[in-house]
Amino acid sequence: MPLAQIKGISGLLSQPQKEELIHKITDAIVSVEGEGLRPVTWVLLEEVPSGAWGVGGKALTTDDVRALAAPAACSTSCKG
Numbered sequence: 001m002p003l004a005q006i007k008g009i010s011g012l013l014s015q016p017q018k019e020e021l022i023h024k025i026t027d028a029i030v031s032v033e034g035e036g037l038r039p040v041t042w043v044l045l046e047e048v049p050s051g052a053w054g055v056g057g058k059a060l061t062t063d064d065v066r067a068l069a070a071p072a073a074c075s076t077s078c079k080g
Contacts, residue, residue: 001040002029010047010061018045 004025011050013021030038059074 001042002033003042005043005044005046007046007048007053009050009053009060009062009065012065013045021045041056045070 006021006025022045025043026041029041040044051059053060053079
């Protein structure tokens with residue numbers, strides 16, 4: 001039975017975004033392992049408190065991650 005564990009900083013994703021992530025990860029697993037495993041495919045989203053996640057020796061907050069994500073989102077939707 002497949003289990004995908006995803007960790008992220010708390011407060012970054014809305015409930016609809018979490019549901020979309022669960023759905024898409026399940027679809028990806030099933031596309032490889034077969035549709036028969038959909039009912040037993042588990043996706044676990046774990047939220048780490050803001051500031052308790054570090055990259056490159058620096059603690060990251062929810063705001064830090066939002067700032068990192070902003071240019072990527074803008075590069076596809078802010079073209080004029």
